[in-house]
Amino acid sequence: MKILDTIKKMKWFILFVLGITGAKAGADYMGFSIWPWQSNETNAGGGSNARTGRTYFYHK
Amino acid sequence: MELPKTLTCPKCSAAYRQVSTEAMHYSCTCGQVNRIRPYLHAENNQKLRKIPLYSRFQQDTTGRFRDQRFSLSGALVVVFKNASLNFWTMQLQDGTVKFLEESYGFQTVLTPVTDINTKGLYERLGRASTTKDTIIDRLGTFRLVQLDDFWGFDVKGESAAEVIGAEERFLFQSKNGEEYIEIWLAGKECRIFKQEPVESLEELELSGMRQSIAFNEKDYVDCASCGKEVTIPYFPLVKNFVCPHCNTFNSFTEKWRWEKDRKVMRLTHNSATKIPLGTQLHLLGDDFKVIGATIKEDNEDAQWQEFTLYCETDGGFAFLSAFNGNFMLVQETMEFPLLPNPGQDFIYFDDRHYRFYNDYTVKLLWAEGYVFDDFAGNNRRGFAYDYIAPPYLISLERDGDKNNYWFKGEYVDRKELLQQDTKIELPKKVGLGTVEPGSKFSNQQLIVAGALAVILFILVHLAIDLTGMPSKVVLSNNYSFSDTIKNIEITSEPFDLNNFRTNVSVDISSDVQNNWVSLDFSLVNTGTGQEYNAGKDLEYYSGNDGGESWSEGSNSYDHLFTALPKGKYVLNIEAEKGTDAGSVATIYVKAQAGSKRALNFWFPLLIIISWPVILMIRNYSTEQKRWA
Numbered sequence: 001m002k003i004l005d006t007i008k009k010m011k012w013f014i015l016f017v018l019g020i021t022g023a024k025a026g027a028d029y030m031g032f033s034i035w036p037w038q039s040n041e042t043n044a045g046g047g048s049n050a051r052t053g054r055t056y057f058y059h060k
Numbered sequence: 061m062e063l064p065k066t067l068t069c070p071k072c073s074a075a076y077r078q079v080s081t082e083a084m085h086y087s088c089t090c091g092q093v094n095r096i097r098p099y100l101h102a103e104n105n106q107k108l109r110k111i112p113l114y115s116r117f118q119q120d121t122t123g124r125f126r127d128q129r130f131s132l133s134g135a136l137v138v139v140f141k142n143a144s145l146n147f148w149t150m151q152l153q154d155g156t157v158k159f160l161e162e163s164y165g166f167q168t169v170l171t172p173v174t175d176i177n178t179k180g181l182y183e184r185l186g187r188a189s190t191t192k193d194t195i196i197d198r199l200g201t202f203r204l205v206q207l208d209d210f211w212g213f214d215v216k217g218e219s220a221a222e223v224i225g226a227e228e229r230f231l232f233q234s235k236n237g238e239e240y241i242e243i244w245l246a247g248k249e250c251r252i253f254k255q256e257p258v259e260s261l262e263e264l265e266l267s268g269m270r271q272s273i274a275f276n277e278k279d280y281v282d283c284a285s286c287g288k289e290v291t292i293p294y295f296p297l298v299k300n301f302v303c304p305h306c307n308t309f310n311s312f313t314e315k316w317r318w319e320k321d322r323k324v325m326r327l328t329h330n331s332a333t334k335i336p337l338g339t340q341l342h343l344l345g346d347d348f349k350v351i352g353a354t355i356k357e358d359n360e361d362a363q364w365q366e367f368t369l370y371c372e373t374d375g376g377f378a379f380l381s382a383f384n385g386n387f388m389l390v391q392e393t394m395e396f397p398l399l400p401n402p403g404q405d406f407i408y409f410d411d412r413h414y415r416f417y418n419d420y421t422v423k424l425l426w427a428e429g430y431v432f433d434d435f436a437g438n439n440r441r442g443f444a445y446d447y448i449a450p451p452y453l454i455s456l457e458r459d460g461d462k463n464n465y466w467f468k469g470e471y472v473d474r475k476e477l478l479q480q481d482t483k484i485e486l487p488k489k490v491g492l493g494t495v496e497p498g499s500k501f502s503n504q505q506l507i508v509a510g511a512l513a514v515i516l517f518i519l520v521h522l523a524i525d526l527t528g529m530p531s532k533v534v535l536s537n538n539y540s541f542s543d544t545i546k547n548i549e550i551t552s553e554p555f556d557l558n559n560f561r562t563n564v565s566v567d568i569s570s571d572v573q574n575n576w577v578s579l580d581f582s583l584v585n586t587g588t589g590q591e592y593n594a595g596k597d598l599e600y601y602s603g604n605d606g607g608e609s610w611s612e613g614s615n616s617y618d619h620l621f622t623a624l625p626k627g628k629y630v631l632n633i634e635a636e637k638g639t640d641a642g643s644v645a646t647i648y649v650k651a652q653a654g655s656k657r658a659l660n661f662w663f664p665l666l667i668i669i670s671w672p673v674i675l676m677i678r679n680y681s682t683e684q685k686r687w688a
Binding site for chain 2: 040
């Protein structure tokens with residue numbers, strides 16, 4: 001009963017963990033990143049050509 | 061073998077068929093209580109009284125105890141000095157009899173213990189105390205927990221309990237704290253029972269129970285001071301009330317009458333929490349009705365309120381304690397730890413470590429409605445000792461060395477009080493509540509939950525890894541520039557990506573120094589012609605300026621093509637050597653299909669563990685504050 005009560009109390013954490021884990025599984029499977037700040041990536045998910053991540057340095 | 065007989069009431073001549081040959085008394089339909097053994101006669105014991113039976117059990121309620129079916133044949137209702145208890149006769153399947161002792165929402169099963177050498181026990185019981193050992197023959201060594209005086213009894217239905225002449229009821233706890241025995245003392249004669257607390261009614265698999273206790277709301281007495289009628293629906297469970305007409309505190313006494321104690325001052329100072337009598341509350345999952353209120357003060361002049369609550373869920377009573385806008389629900393418990401030694405700073409009970417918090421004496425300042433406290437001594441129970449394991453409390457009230465009363469408490473969030481159907485006026489919260497937790501969860505719960513969450517996450521990660529495309533290096537080579545070779549064009553061998561979506565990483569490093577290399581790379585699906593492009597200028601400059609060395613840029617770069625559809629691919633790279641004065645001789649290119657994104661592991665993992673970690677930090681800082 002104590003375990004059931006604890007599970008009940010932690011339902012939001014459990015849902016949160018399942019959500020995050022599910023999102024990670026989905027992102028891994030689809031090849032997406034769940035880290036929101038990516039610069040050196042070219043994502044082919046949309047099927048269109050993409051050209052990203054190029055930085056131009058100032059040449060002295 | 062003796063068989064149940066048909067008995068004729070000595071008063072009204074009504075016939076009664078006894079349920080069990082073990083029966084001692086039965087109550088006839090005419091109201092007469094008849095004693096069956098050693099011969100049938102109208103009970104004439106002077107302690108026999110008319111006492112209402114308030115219980116959720118009733119005659120013919122059935123259940124199961126220790127794998128044996130039982131039915132209840134009747135109850136012995138006893139009013140003691142400190143409590144009123146019902147002793148139901150349990151007729152077990154095997155023909156034996158036990159007693160279900162119940163009241164105030166808790167139940168224990170009494171099993172008669174025979175073949176005990178009681179020689180000298182009377183004297184030992186006379187010396188028994190809560191701090192000294194008492195040896196009870198083969199049962200072992202025990203310590204007294206409570207000693208109560210027997211004031212009066214009544215019988216409802218058929219009872220096998222023998223109480224005639226009983227004067228005192230002793231409750232003992234074994235030295236290991238796991239066993240309880242109850243002794244009824246009548247003269248020098250003892251009746252000994254093994255007492256087994258029942259954790260919940262579900263444990264007894266009962267059927268034929270009442271949904272709730274039907275108190276007689278019209279039962280009344282005349283106030284011992286003003287003579288006006290006052291209803292006493294909870295008598296004999298509650299034996300004190302404050303007259304609403306004249307504010308006199310009335311107590312029920314051994315003389316079997318209500319006597320005035322003293323006038324209760326009208327409350328002049330502002331009562332902090334305002335919960336009117338009769339208010340319905342839903343707290344910690346149970347339904348309560350407020351039937352009384354008190355204001356108490358400890359020996360350090362701290363004042364708090366205690367509301368007497370009748371629990372409509374289980375027929376018990378509880379107290380809502382309010383101090384500085386912090387709340388706690390407290391209930392007496394029949395399962396408790398061993399009496400702590402003087403100076404003992406923690407108690408381990410019910411899988412929790414309770415830490416000593418405070419000891420104090422209690423003085424009653426004010427009361428209204430129905431209350432358990434007795435004004436007469438104004439310090440009736442002597443010292444109180446609080447041990448806490450937030451949000452839980454275990455409190456011991458000691459009445460000399462003859463009675464220990466144990467209470468369990470739990471923190472009540474003020475939000476719960478504010479959400480009641482009846483609007484309650486609450487004072488501002490000041491400071492940290494005695495058992496206010498840092499969070500809803502203990503550190504142990506957070507560690508277990510966090511660990512389980514991490515294990516689940518890692519298992520999912522490993523499962524994805526195992527079912528995904530294994531990493532495969534599709535290109536790994538050094539390429540050199542020279543004075544004549546300013547541009548390098550690299551094309552990898554075709555490689556297959558077999559999964560629905562796959563990542564390909566391209567890691568490039570160079571010995572570039574004070575120069576740059578311009579890189580353009582494209583991944584081409586040879587089947588569809590679909591092309592994915594990226595570019596980067598690698599440049600690295602360093603030097604010494606005014607004695608300080610400096611550098612800027614980088615001589616390596618990692619790029620990730622993500623979510624590439626299934627197919628055959630080639631990687632094309634064009635590298636152009638820079639024209640600055642520095643050097644660049646080679647570039648190293650490594651391309652890997654099926655490469656994993658580390659942040660897809662670490663980022664969500666960090667988010668998952670952040671919740672238990674933050675709450676543990678909160679718990680820690682709350683405890684620091686509490687004990688500062």
